[in-house]
Amino acid sequence: EAQVTQNPRYLITVTGKKLTVTCSQNMNHEYMSWYRQDPGLGLRQIYYSMNVEVTDKGDVPEGYKVSRKEKRNFPLILESPSPNQTSLYFCASRPTRGSPLHFGNGTRLTVT
Amino acid sequence: AQTVTQSQPEMSVQEAETVTLSCTYDTSESDYYLFWYKQPPSRQMILVIRQEAYKQQNATENRFSVNFQKAAKSFSLKISDSQLGDAAMYFCAYRSGFGNEKLTFGTGTRLTIIP
Numbered sequence: 750e751a752q753v754t755q756n757p758r759y760l761i762t763v764t765g766k767k768l769t770v771t772c773s774q775n776m777n778h779e780y781m782s783w784y785r786q787d788p789g790l791g792l793r794q795i796y797y798s799m800n801v802e803v804t805d806k807g808d809v810p811e812g813y814k815v816s817r818k819e820k821r822n823f824p825l826i827l828e829s830p831s832p833n834q835t836s837l838y839f840c841a842s843r844p845t846r847g848s849p850l851h852f853g854n855g856t857r858l859t860v861t
Numbered sequence: 862a863q864t865v866t867q868s869q870p871e872m873s874v875q876e877a878e879t880v881t882l883s884c885t886y887d888t889s890e891s892d893y894y895l896f897w898y899k900q901p902p903s904r905q906m907i908l909v910i911r912q913e914a915y916k917q918q919n920a921t922e923n924r925f926s927v928n929f930q931k932a933a934k935s936f937s938l939k940i941s942d943s944q945l946g947d948a949a950m951y952f953c954a955y956r957s958g959f960g961n962e963k964l965t966f967g968t969g970t971r972l973t974i975i976p
Contacts (some may be wrong), residue, residue, distance in 0.1 A: 780962070782961075782963075784964075789968055790968065791943075791952060791966035791968045792906075792952070792954075792964070792966040793867075793966070794961075794963045794964065798965065799961070805961065807961075807963060808963070826880055834973050836959075837904065839906060841906075843962075846962065847894065847913075847958065847962075849896065849908050849911055850908075850964065852905065852906035854904070854905055855904045855905070855906075857914055
């Protein structure tokens with residue numbers, strides 16, 4: 750089944766403890782992206798990747814890192830999480846330019 | 862920068878009736894795409910319908926249709942014969958045909974279906 754898989758679905762952590770949210774797609778998509786969703790703000794892009802080893806900042810990249818060492822995986826790294834990074838995170842991918850994004854099921858992150 | 866505005870934070874409709882969700886956007890680009898996504902309580906982001914800016918014909922997917930007014934920069938979603946399963950948050954989104962193809966989302970409209 751074609752899908753974008755994020756793990757974990759829920760995560761509670763403390764300020765400053767490094768964490769990684771994984772994202773994997775089995776559709777051989779070149780383009781992948783991370784978004785965060787906050788009430789009243791909709792979804793905002795954090796980072797995106799046009800292909801392996803090609804990543805760039807979105808609208809809200811502060812406090813996040815990404816890597817794209819292989820086509821299927823695009824992890825989101827929070828080196829030192831802070832409470833303002835408490836949010837719902839989505840990974841997404843798309844096959845070709847212009848086609849719709851496929852979203853993962855989301856990761857609910859709480860930083861205390 | 863592009864912006865997307867959904868002016869209705871909440872809407873409700875009687876089951877089997879028709880409801881229209883509003884969306885306006887601002888852009889100076891000529892090549893772009895518009896989307897409506899549905900987010901049920903399961904929080905999945907589900908594509909409802911998609912419109913290419915160069916197409917004059919309004920997109921339709923079963924009970925879902927759009928009214929795309931390019932000059933007015935308006936992109937409303939009409940849901941006909943509303944069903945209980947349509948209850949969700951609906952997001953309008955814009956994507957440029959250039960650059961990183963970032964989706965710019967509106968703030969969402971929560972739709973309630975009244976049995």
